[in-house]
Amino acid sequence: MHRMLIVFFLSLTNFAFAGQTTAPDFTLPDIGGNNYQLSKNFGKGPILINFWATWCLPCRSEMKALKKIYKKYKDDGLQVLSVSVDDPRTVSKVKGTVKTYRYPFTILLDTNSEVFQLYQGTNPPLSVLINKNGEIVYTHTGYRKGDEINLQKKIVKLLK
Amino acid sequence: MKKIFNLLSILIFILPTVSISQKISGNIHTEYSSAKKAQSRFFENWSDISLSRGGFRLGGRFSFHEPPASFSQQDTTWGLAQRFLEYKRGDLNIRVGNFYSLLGRGLVLRSFDNRTLRWDSNIDGLKVDYRSQFVDAKILAGRPRKTRLDVADLKKSKARPAGEKLPALYGGEIKLKPYTMLHLGGTYLYTAAGAHQTQGFQRGSFFGKLYFDFASLYGEYAVLPYPESYHLQDGKAIYVASNFFLGDLSITGEFKSYKNFAFYDGLLNNPPTVTREHLFTLLNRHQLVQNANDEKGFLVEMNYPVAESGVATAGYCITRDSLQNTVYQEWYGQFEMDEFLGGEWVWAAGRQKEYTRRYLNFVADATYELTDYYSIKVIYEHLHARDEATQPERMYYDQLITIGLSKAPKWTLSFLGEHSTDQTVDEHYVPGHAGTKHFYWAGGQLDVNVYKNFDLSVFAGTRRQGKICIGGVCVVKPELQGVEVTLIGRF
Numbered sequence: 003m004h005r006m007l008i009v010f011f012l013s014l015t016n017f018a019f020a021g022q023t024t025a026p027d028f029t030l031p032d033i034g035g036n037n038y039q040l041s042k043n044f045g046k047g048p049i050l051i052n053f054w055a056t057w058c059l060p061c062r063s064e065m066k067a068l069k070k071i072y073k074k075y076k077d078d079g080l081q082v083l084s085v086s087v088d089d090p091r092t093v094s095k096v097k098g099t100v101k102t103y104r105y106p107f108t109i110l111l112d113t114n115s116e117v118f119q120l121y122q123g124t125n126p127p128l129s130v131l132i133n134k135n136g137e138i139v140y141t142h143t144g145y146r147k148g149d150e151i152n153l154q155k156k157i158v159k160l161l162k
Numbered sequence: 163m164k165k166i167f168n169l170l171s172i173l174i175f176i177l178p179t180v181s182i183s184q185k186i187s188g189n190i191h192t193e194y195s196s197a198k199k200a201q202s203r204f205f206e207n208w209s210d211i212s213l214s215r216g217g218f219r220l221g222g223r224f225s226f227h228e229p230p231a232s233f234s235q236q237d238t239t240w241g242l243a244q245r246f247l248e249y250k251r252g253d254l255n256i257r258v259g260n261f262y263s264l265l266g267r268g269l270v271l272r273s274f275d276n277r278t279l280r281w282d283s284n285i286d287g288l289k290v291d292y293r294s295q296f297v298d299a300k301i302l303a304g305r306p307r308k309t310r311l312d313v314a315d316l317k318k319s320k321a322r323p324a325g326e327k328l329p330a331l332y333g334g335e336i337k338l339k340p341y342t343m344l345h346l347g348g349t350y351l352y353t354a355a356g357a358h359q360t361q362g363f364q365r366g367s368f369f370g371k372l373y374f375d376f377a378s379l380y381g382e383y384a385v386l387p388y389p390e391s392y393h394l395q396d397g398k399a400i401y402v403a404s405n406f407f408l409g410d411l412s413i414t415g416e417f418k419s420y421k422n423f424a425f426y427d428g429l430l431n432n433p434p435t436v437t438r439e440h441l442f443t444l445l446n447r448h449q450l451v452q453n454a455n456d457e458k459g460f461l462v463e464m465n466y467p468v469a470e471s472g473v474a475t476a477g478y479c480i481t482r483d484s485l486q487n488t489v490y491q492e493w494y495g496q497f498e499m500d501e502f503l504g505g506e507w508v509w510a511a512g513r514q515k516e517y518t519r520r521y522l523n524f525v526a527d528a529t530y531e532l533t534d535y536y537s538i539k540v541i542y543e544h545l546h547a548r549d550e551a552t553q554p555e556r557m558y559y560d561q562l563i564t565i566g567l568s569k570a571p572k573w574t575l576s577f578l579g580e581h582s583t584d585q586t587v588d589e590h591y592v593p594g595h596a597g598t599k600h601f602y603w604a605g606g607q608l609d610v611n612v613y614k615n616f617d618l619s620v621f622a623g624t625r626r627q628g629k630i631c632i633g634g635v636c637v638v639k640p641e642l643q644g645v646e647v648t649l650i651g652r653f
Contacts, residue, residue: 026219090272090432095414098463114263122188143615148571
């Protein structure tokens with residue numbers, strides 16, 4: 003037991019040193035069946051990766067807020083990648099959800115959560131903001147109404 | 163084990179200095195419960211860490227598990243649970259060590275990690291993944307981890323976080339994409355002989371996908387031939403999923419037919435359940451427990467946007483066994499309205515049936531913005547249950563209320579209360595007991611963003627025993643009378 007506690011608290015020291023990290027590259031299929039590779043889109047502007055699922059209640063509210071942000075800044079170069087972590091039991095509902103809720107983003111399918119784990123995700127929603135150099139500048143888990151105000155400020159800063 | 167501990171401790175000291183090169187990432191997830199009853203106490207930790215350089219990534223997971231008794235029969239374990247070395251270059255990804263994988267839609271293989279279910283079926287071996295414009299291919303070989311330990315394993319598995327391993331498997335998947343609208347592929351898996359089977363097994367599937375603007379279709383057909391000595395019909399599984407769009411109306415349809423198709427009691431595969439995954443607690447409490455050896459059913463769901471801010475959903479699903487018994491059936495309706503009485507509302511109603519039991523559900527969910535950063539959320543759920551097979555007929559109801567005040571992006575303070583006229587989830591029913599007594603559970607929860615990506619959640623009070631079902635896999639979370647703390651951080 004004491005060994006575990008030591009390791010646990012030692013591991014916390016890492017947080018103090020954690021810095022800006024290069025976004026791990028990945029290739030995922032979109033809902034149209036085409037592959038999307040993240041690194042091929044670096045350099046065009048900030049990229050917001052949002053991990054969500056059809057069964058996730060806070061994700062619904064967050065996606066509504068992201069829709070407004072995307073519409074406002076897409077012409078300035080903002081890209082939004084909406085990565086569904088729906089697994090085989092719910093992935094068939096992604097396309098219907100996207101159509102009904104009129105999500106305008108690029109929708110990618112991470113059916114076994116491999117990319118979600120690559121980004122250290124444990125529960126959706128998870129938002130990861132990447133600058134045009136491919137570095138992670140901001141991440142946020144969960145969603146409370148008003149979170150989008152902070153996110154928007156970070157995006158505006160990157161667009162300047 | 164001592165050596166591993168020492169090595170890990172050294173690594174943890176060294177890694178922060180390496181992080182200056184900005185190539186380190188990881189996460190930490192700790193759950194702790196201090197409860198009145200011993201069976202509800204637990205202390206678990208998962209710590210992932212990985213170091214990237216060029217196209218290489220080296221990583222591992224340290225874990226400690228002292229799980230609640232009902233989650234598994236696993237004894238206290240700790241140590242290095244996973245380690246891997248990964249290389250990625252362009253379309254190619256090679257990984258040696260522990261990995262998760264999915265072939266097709268999980269009919270043939272699905273190894274995954276779900277901490278809510280305490281489920282981890284990672285494979286220790288080699289995985290090669292190639293994704294390009296016209297071809298996707300995956301090859302894998304290794305030994306899967308046995309997720310659930312039985313009593314015999316307990317005696318020999320102390321202090322082994324990775325658990326016992328199952329016999330080796332070898333397999334892969336290839337997907338050809340000759341046209342954007344047509345994808346065709348196949349999967350194959352061979353599992354070697356071991357304690358659970360006297361000889362090796364082969365299984366495989368063919369699948370196809372069609373994409374149109376107005377529709378999409380996915381179909382997979384899988385087979386599992388059994389040797390004659392098993393006296394079993396060859397396993398067969400069919401899964402079809404489709405989407406149709408008629409103007410604003412979106413229709414999703416799914417069909418399944420599984421016969422003799424659970425491997426190692428479902429440890430290696432997890433075909434789609436063809437049921438609805440709900441947004442609310444009580445609706446998810448009574449779900450289908452998957453039996454891929456004998457299931458047939460379908461699901462239809464329709465979504466329609468109403469005006470600018472509303473969405474209506476209606477769904478139906480049914481699962482039967484080979485004797486035509488209705489194992490699970492559900493009618494469901496939901497209506498969402500973004501601008502109603504100054505708030506965002508969701509109303510839902512469902513009727514679920516499993517064998518002789520039926521459950522009627524009603525839900526109302528309202529969210530109000532108080533200021534730009536403050537909001538309040540109220541969810542009321544009601545479930546009325548009836549079991550026709552018991553004498554006298556068993557009837558009871560559950561009511562659940564959640565009231566949460568949030569300040570973005572820092573904290574949420576919630577009150578959670580439940581009232582029921584039946585204490586049991588569904589087992590240990592005492593005739594004549596239900597409907598006559600009242601049971602109450604109540605607690606407060608504080609969720610705080612402590613620092614950057616460090617989130618702390620503290621629950622204090624009482625919480626009833628709860629059945630949690632995800633994708634046909636169910637666990638019963640024990641009753642809590644005490645404090646539960648969850649800490650999740652990423653870096």
